[in-house]
Amino acid sequence: MRFREGDRVRVRADDRAGHVRTPAYIRGKSGWVAAAHGEFRNPESLAYGDEGLPKQPLYLVGFRQTDVWPRYPGRPTDTLYVDVYEHWLSPEEGSA
Amino acid sequence: MSQGHGHGHDEHAPIRHDGHSSPLARRARALEALLTEKGVLTPADIRSAIDALVSRTPADGAKLVARAWVDPAFKARLLADPKAAAAELGIDLTSYARLGVVENTDKVHHVVVCTLCSCYPRMLLGPPPAWYKSLNYRARTVADPRGVMREFGLELPPKVEVRVLDSTADMRYLVLPRRPPGTEHVSEAELRSLVTRDSMIGVSNPQPERAHV
Numbered sequence: 001m002r003f004r005e006g007d008r009v010r011v012r013a014d015d016r017a018g019h020v021r022t023p024a025y026i027r028g029k030s031g032w033v034a035a036a037h038g039e040f041r042n043p044e045s046l047a048y049g050d051e052g053l054p055k056q057p058l059y060l061v062g063f064r065q066t067d068v069w070p071r072y073p074g075r076p077t078d079t080l081y082v083d084v085y086e087h088w089l090s091p092e093e094g095s096a
Numbered sequence: 097m098s099q100g101h102g103h104g105h106d107e108h109a110p111i112r113h114d115g116h117s118s119p120l121a122r123r124a125r126a127l128e129a130l131l132t133e134k135g136v137l138t139p140a141d142i143r144s145a146i147d148a149l150v151s152r153t154p155a156d157g158a159k160l161v162a163r164a165w166v167d168p169a170f171k172a173r174l175l176a177d178p179k180a181a182a183a184e185l186g187i188d189l190t191s192y193a194r195l196g197v198v199e200n201t202d203k204v205h206h207v208v209v210c211t212l213c214s215c216y217p218r219m220l221l222g223p224p225p226a227w228y229k230s231l232n233y234r235a236r237t238v239a240d241p242r243g244v245m246r247e248f249g250l251e252l253p254p255k256v257e258v259r260v261l262d263s264t265a266d267m268r269y270l271v272l273p274r275r276p277p278g279t280e281h282v283s284e285a286e287l288r289s290l291v292t293r294d295s296m297i298g299v300s301n302p303q304p305e306r307a308h309v
Binding site (some may be wrong): 021022023025037038040043058061065068069072073074075077078079080081082083085093 | 107160194211212238239240241242243254258259260261262263265266267
């Protein structure tokens with residue numbers, strides 16, 4: 001597990017085809033690791049008859065809604081949490 | 097469910113395509129035929145697996161919520177290890193995906209969506225309603241959750257943090273809604289009947305008395 005709870009992370013901005021479980025609307029956005037769920041078979045290869053190995057750590061990543069949607073119509077304190085596999089995350093610049 | 101909020105219509109829509117001609121349906125039938133032919137599965141196995149999937153109802157979710165409302169120690173166990181807590185009430189979730197239970201309070205309100213498909217805590221709520229799978233709900237809940245909840249009749253105070261959970265991967269999420277005010281003397285069995293499916297998705301809150309339609 002590369003990240004720990006509280007780490008600042010950025011979702012990779014890759015545009016990848018196939019059974020990708022990282023929604024496009026959070027790609028390139030930065031947030032924080034809210035929880036580590038453990039390791040799971042990688043659905044990106046599992047979906048195509050492969051074993052989905054090596055397993056990928058899965059994290060619950062939190063975002064401020066206003067960081068995801070520049071014109072978010074709700075409150076500035078509202079948040080969004082998405083489950084993201086480790087290979088989609090990079091450490092946020094400037095974080096420890 | 098009310099027809100006024102723009103999500104309820106699909107549930108009664110007539111089936112216009114029988115699905116027999118779609119490539120996915122043909123692929124599924126080919127796989128089914130192969131598995132049966134090779135003796136991996138019998139048609140009865142397939143039938144009973146489908147029955148097991150669709151026989152789940154929100155009653156199991158409501159059972160967990162009502163117990164959590166009356167028993168703080170159980171609530172703590174439910175939030176920490178949902179499957180173990182469910183097992184205490186005779187609900188076996190061992191064969192299902194990982195489950196997270198999130199608690200709504202006067203400070204945080206959770207609402208669940210799956211923007212990529214229709215991931216849903218079927219093991220506790222049964223099959224998802226048609227609106228949950230609609231593009232409209234999936235696209236708008238992540239971008240304007242307060243607007244979507246307003247259509248379900250829920251207006252949250254500005255000071256409450258709205259927390260959207262997009263269940264994109266191996267986790268399923270169940271919302272533990274707030275116990276309605278004025279139900280302090282209501283029995284656990286009666287409380288169960290107040291716990292609605294929608295309140296466990298997070299688009300509404302349970303009401304002290306169920307509205308009669």
